Amino acid sequence: MSERIDILGAGLSGLASATILAREGKEVHVHDIRADSGARFDGDFQGIENWTSEIDFFDEMRSWGLDPDEFKSNGFGIIDLIHPDDTITQPITDGYAFRVIERGTDPHCIDQGFKRMALAAGVNIHYNVKKDPNECQIIAAGPKDSSAIAFGEIFHTDHPNHVAFQLNDKLAPGAYSYLIIIDGIGLICTCLWRQQKKSGRYLNETIAWYDEHYELNRQPIKRVGGKGDFAIPNKYVHEGKIYVGEAGGLQDFMWGFGMRYAITSGVYAAKSILGKCDYETEIRKQLLPLVKTSAINRFLMNRLGDRAFKQIANHWMRNQKKTGDGLTFMKWVYQPGIFRRALWPIVKLGMLRKKTLTDGRTVHRMPFRKPLVRDVWEPSEGANAIGEQWKNTRKRGGNLSFGESDM
Ligand SMILES: Cc1cc2nc3c(=O)[nH]c(=O)nc-3n(C[C@H](O)[C@H](O)[C@H](O)COP(=O)(O)OP(=O)(O)OC[C@H]3O[C@@H](n4cnc5c(N)ncnc54)[C@H](O)[C@@H]3O)c2cc1C
Secondary structure: OOEEEEOOOOOOHHHHHHHHHHHHOOOOEEEEOOOOOOOOOOOOEEEEEEOOOOHHHHHHHHHHOOOOHHOHHHHHHEEEEOOOOOOOOOOOOOOOOOOEEOOOOOOHHHHHHHHHHHHHHOOOOOOOOOOOOHHEEEEEOOOOOOOOOEEEEEEEEOOOOOOEEEEOOOOOOOOEEEEEEEEEEEEEEEOOOOOOHHHHHHHHHHHHHHHOOHHHHHHHHEEEEEEEEEEEOOEEEOOOOOEEEHHHHOOOOOOOOOHHHHHHHHHHHHHOOOOOOOOOHHHHOOOOOHHHHHHHHHHHHHHOOOHHHHHHOOOOOOHHHOOOOHHHHHOOOOOOOHHHHHHHHHHHHHHHHHEEEOOOOEEEOOOOOOOOHHHHHOEEEEEEEHHHHHHHHHHHHOOOOOOHHHH
């Protein structure tokens, strides 16, 4: 008789595990507290990166038997890099630096693509259920706490497909904002790596900035967002349970690009149950060095403001001129080199806090940072007008799928 495997969470990591296990003949049950895969999100665009490994991620997915053609994606080899002084330059690479996918419950979203693969493999998915984690072998339930948040607006636009990435400590405290446009739908998002009382004011100011610098002809649809949980556990397998994706602390502390880690860890979990590898060993070898490097980068970024962000942007462009490839800089940023490795004990002590979770695991967690004095400023007229525009959109039924209470 085939062994039954129960998985908590029907997101990317859980469904990646489930698909591989079911294809090998296991009886797999996935339990999700929400009504559908992707319901945690609401049509947000996200980027799957191609800089933490030499292998193109879609090729890697295919090598695992996961089909990236199951969901819609748009590859980009070029972005606008917006410096803190509003200069716009363009890192560029041959091939794809990243691919934009959509998160949510529509058929073309990545979450639904993974769901289709799982169902085709024979996985049993149970939605709207509360399952005891102790009855599951794989925990794939995503983030629990908030170390940072992202808050964005989705809108109609007639601007062609485009991606812009902005380093700006005022509009996105400690982090970055971005603009993604795919086939007439745009998303402007600001990421807050320092906790703020009213996240809406950062989004309004960010939208005002993009309205001024791009011809968007923006017609707001809804506002979306979510949280990121950044914590490194002492063990990835605890009391017989394998922790994958963000539930296992496999997240990018620097910029929050967690999808690749989530899918990869889901695959390793399945292989480990199938006796093809040891999960703990594989994660420590393949993913933990990247996670630690991203935490060290985050520690450094937390000490910076716009002046240093400008230097980073300049360095990125100088590196592109020297190497002829805008992706080399991003690959270097995630390389666990000697200098960064030497900083690890300081980062652990200075940025992370030891915490025992309710499931008994000990983690070193990055708390949501407190605001700084410079985070308080008067909104511009443009931002106030955007705030009013959003109020009217809401009155007409514009949905807010994430608010202050979600933090
Ligand atoms: C606004 C935002 C923007 C982001 N942008 C990017 C990006 O551009 N690129 C990138 O790579 N990453 C991005 N991320 C991070 C990325 O979304 C996550 O790292 C990734 O989805 C983690 O996958 P996962 O499988 O761990 O969790 P998820 O894919 O979120 O799946 C977790 C599942 O568990 C379910 N669940 C939760 N609690 C329970 C429970 N108690 N019982 C049962 N089920 C439960 C949830 O409903 C969900 O279906 C972003 C995150 C946010 C919030």
